[in-house]
Amino acid sequence: MTSVFLTGKDISCDPQRVIVSKTDLRGNIIYANDVFINISGYCESELLNVNHNIIRHPLMARGIFRFMWEQLKKDNEFFAFVVNQCKNGDHYWVFAHVTSTKDIHDNINGYYSVRRMMPEKLKPTITALYEKIRATENGLDKKRATKASYDFFVQYLKNNNIDYNAYICNLYRASI
Numbered sequence: 001m002t003s004v005f006l007t008g009k010d011i012s013c014d015p016q017r018v019i020v021s022k023t024d025l026r027g028n029i030i031y032a033n034d035v036f037i038n039i040s041g042y043c044e045s046e047l048l049n050v051n052h053n054i055i056r057h058p059l060m061a062r063g064i065f066r067f068m069w070e071q072l073k074k075d076n077e078f079f080a081f082v083v084n085q086c087k088n089g090d091h092y093w094v095f096a097h098v099t100s101t102k103d104i105h106d107n108i109n110g111y112y113s114v115r116r117m118m119p120e121k122l123k124p125t126i127t128a129l130y131e132k133i134r135a136t137e138n139g140l141d142k143k144r145a146t147k148a149s150y151d152f153f154v155q156y157l158k159n160n161n162i163d164y165n166a167y168i169c170n171l172y173r174a175s176i
């Protein structure tokens with residue numbers, strides 16, 4: 001994650017275009033399309049071979065990423081609303097779809113993420129949800145914070161009697 005100050009400025013790109021990246025098994029970026037490069041404010045060489053957490057925004061709850069890795073390792077697709085930090089401290093919200101890529105023997109050899117700008121009207125809902133999840137991380141080291149955040153979110157889904165992808169995709173569908 002970058003340590004640049006945050007401007008609080010919410011930016012966007014052409015809603016018709018998609019922000020694409022590919023990573024290796026550890027989340028190191030091995031491909032970034034021009035839309036991703038432009039919106040991130042980094043140049044391609046600053047993004048390649050660097051972990052995707054280079055654009056992690058502190059508003060993102062740790063539990064969401066733990067959930068993502070868990071799903072990807074099971075070869076499940078993953079959807080998420082993500083706020084990312086640009087090099088200059090601005091940020092942008094996206095609706096992301098992450099899947100695995102396979103070699104010719106059908107072994108997972110990396111991951112692929114395609115993102116669209118997130119519908120404006122979902123921002124207050126998702127911001128409030130992530131604030132609630134992040135509150136469970138307060139005062140804990142990274143490992144404990146990730147667990148607390150993840151456990152809270154899993155319980156939240158259970159209480160609402162819904163699985164994660166259905167929850168996220170329903171929110172997305174209802175907003176477009």
Ligand SMILES: Cc1cc2nc3c(=O)[nH]c(=O)nc-3n(C[C@H](O)[C@H](O)[C@H](O)COP(=O)(O)O)c2cc1C
Binds near residue numbers: 023026051054057
């Ligand atoms: C295909 C793929 C795309 C990812 N995209 C993002 C992203 O857009 N923003 C982000 O913060 N992390 C993204 N990640 C997750 C990061 O690799 C990392 O797990 C996350 O930022 C949490 O980092 P941290 O535990 O070091 O704080 C992505 C991972 C994969 C595999």
